[in-house]
Amino acid sequence: MPQGPTLDEVSPQDAAGLREKGAVLLAEAGIEVRNVAGGMTAWASAGLPAVRDDGAPGDVA
Numbered sequence: 001m002p003q004g005p006t007l008d009e010v011s012p013q014d015a016a017g018l019r020e021k022g023a024v025l026l027a028e029a030g031i032e033v034r035n036v037a038g039g040m041t042a043w044a045s046a047g048l049p050a051v052r053d054d055g056a057p058g059d060v061a
Helices: 012-028 039-045
Strands: none
Touching: none
């Protein structure tokens, strides 16, 4: 199976493209999504909550 770049090899520009592709795929599957400008780092910097699937507080690294 072909191997893509590792996370350490993905540039911020590539990551933005991957987020967009992921958002499109999820939306096509009927899942409501939002592609946040700046990603989760911007979300956390704005003081917005991160919550895990189990309801516990999440962390943004």
